[in-house]
Amino acid sequence: MTSHREQTRRIYLGSVPVGGGAPVSIQSMTNTVTGDVESTVSQILSLERAGCDIIRVSIPDEGAAHAFAEIKKSVHIPVVADIHFDYRLAVAAIDGGADCIRINPGNIGSAKKVEAVARAASRAGIPIRIGVNLGSVKRSILKAYGTDRVGALVENARQYVAMLEDMGVSSIKVSLKSSDVLETIESYRRFARICDWPLHLGVTEAGTLFSGAIRSSVGIGALLLEGIGDTIRISLSADPVKEVLAAKVLLESIGLRKQGVRVIACPTCARANADVASIASEVEDALKEIDKHLVVAIMGCVVNGPGEARIADLGVACDKGGAVLFISGKPSRRIDASEITKSLMDEIEKELSK
Ligand code: SF4
Structure with a gap:
């Protein structure tokens, strides 16, 4: 279904x-004190294991800029330095x-200062990500666009892209953010129509684990x-x-990635014969760093259980006294109620080692 992708340039x-x-x-982005090299490296290594492709680190001061070079030496994924206000830190x-x-x-200051960053980035052959958010759109643009806040954000980003291109930067990506989800969607839609540099998507200040993820x-x-x-x-x-x-x-x-273990778990109801939530959390947690694509179904009863378990690589359909274990869509054997998680994990291990 999601095969169409807007064609952007590659950086x-x-x-x-x-x-x-x-x-x-x-x-993702580290939330340690950047100057604390040990903690920052340790967090980046955990993120690498979890499947992070690119990490961003804030550089709020000279100490952080100094630590940055040390951090870079100890990690394996690309590191983006996040700079505000002081071009020298960049x-x-x-x-x-x-x-x-x-x-x-917009917050780096004069064009001369931005140009110093542009020159250094071009010399090093690295891209610049232009990050614009609604809170920092130039006043003159906001005034010109009146109630069209999205238009102002898009125009501001367009101007920054043109400025960096004029300064000779040949590798750019762009983010346009609002803490309002609908404004964010509309901003990216409109910007994608006028610009073919790659886009970094995010909803700024998204929120806590639950609301932010949604x-x-x-x-x-x-x-x-x-x-x-x-x-x-x-x-x-x-x-x-x-x-x-x-x-x-x-x-x-x-459908944009086929990596990792997908745990399908039923929401449970009065028919549930097992603590599906606990089994699913335990399995998901144990397998979060796995790259191989595997679908595991954990179903609370025999109403929908066998159907879902059949279309998964591995599955259990719980019933009174235990569960039926499914392997590659076929019922394999009965397992005891106390053994559900262990049996499932054993079979997953076998599958992963194939
Ligand atoms: S699979 Fe069974 S226990 Fe789970 S929600 Fe459906 S009917 Fe309820």
């Missing part, structure tokens, strides 16, 4: 392609090996289904590993 962050038909990459991060710089040209899935998911978007971040006020796991589920749900 590279390190060895990770973004745009031009490349798989939609998953991003230049320092580029010298420290950044794979991309994220700036909002808001981001609606915003990012709607755009991806229209073929818009080349790299995504689900922003959550939570452990960033959860952002990556949520992004994996989102991409898998709309």
